Each structure stands twice: as structure tokens, then as C-alpha cells.
Amino acid sequence: MEAELASITLLPQEDTLPGGIRVQPDADLSMPMSYVLVEAKRIGRASFQRTQLAKEYLAVRKAAVSRIPSCCSSSALCRP
Numbered sequence: 001m002e003a004e005l006a007s008i009t010l011l012p013q014e015d016t017l018p019g020g021i022r023v024q025p026d027a028d029l030s031m032p033m034s035y036v037l038v039e040a041k042r043i044g045r046a047s048f049q050r051t052q053l054a055k056e057y058l059a060v061r062k063a064a065v066s067r068i069p070s071c072c073s074s075s076a077l078c079r080p
Contacts, residue, residue, distance in 0.1 A: 002031045002032060002033060002034060003031070005031055005032055006029045006030065006031045007029070007030045007031070008027065008028075008029050009027060009028050009029075009030075010026070010027045011024075011026065011027070012024070012025060012027070012028050015059050015062070015063070017055070017058050017059060017062060021055055021058065023055045023056060023058070023059040025037045025038055025039050025056065025059065026038050026039055026040040027040075028063065030063075031067075032067075033067055034067055035060060035063055035064040035065075035067050036060075037056055037059060037060040037063070039052075039056055
């Protein structure tokens, strides 16, 4: 049912994270209890770089705000 409430944005605005880090995902899906950031890659030679994955993770943490799973909220890995 939550998917029916999804707000989908293709090519959202570039986001600037602390430290001047810039991130621009290909799409995002925002729902009451979930937030999904989409980074599309072509099949083949395209690959994620470690720094890109780290930037995307920080961006999704910032945008998700309170939509963090309760099982994750106590984990040191999930704290901002």
C-alpha cells in the first residue's frame, strides 16, 4: 500500500552535503515510511566507485530524515 503513495522524481536537483560534496541521483522515490535513491548504470563497463557509493549513502540518509527502520536506528552503522 505504501507504494501507492510514492512520489517519484526523475533527475532530482543536485544536493550539496556537508563538506561541499555534491550528489545528483537519477531518481528518488519518497513514501511515508521509506525513501529510495536510484542510481542507474548501464550494463557492461559502468561501475560504482567507492566514493560515489559513500556520497549516495550520505545523501539518502539526509533525505530519509525520520524514515529510518527501527531495527536500524540502534545500530552504530546507521547513525548519521
